[in-house]
Amino acid sequence: PPRKSTRGNPPPPLIQDTVNCMIQESVEAAIRAERERVQNEANRAEGHNVAPVAKECTFADFMKCSPITFRGNEGAAEKKVMMTKEFCPPEEIQRMEGEL
Structure with missing residues (x-):
């Protein structure tokens, strides 16, 4: 009996149109994935994990932070x-203007 090849058929050669189509599909998939990621981030921001609104800072609150004294x-x-x-x-500025 004839021997069967273990290699199988070689894949067809890539044509430029096929390569362009593959690139287009992968770019579209990446864009879809990024849009989904951004949408998920936006949905998460609308939930209960929203950052609190900044509260008013009074002079007493400011002084509790121990600001550096102004001398x-x-x-x-x-x-x-x-x-x-x-x-x-002024001398340095004039010197630099003279160099220009």
Whole structure:
């Protein structure tokens, strides 16, 4: 009797149209899966696990957090001027403008 081949028939060669179709199907499946995941996340957010609304912070609540004490009597405008002088000296800015 003739011997049977254990290899079977080789798969048909892939045609470009077949490859494009396979890619399209896998992309569509990935998009569907991502949409389902996003929808599940949205559904979960509507349930009883919704984050609580932030409560009002009073001065007493703020002081309980032990804020760093502010040393100085200047306002915001004076601090801005001081920081500009400290970190952006006019000579340095002129030098950089000259380089441009």
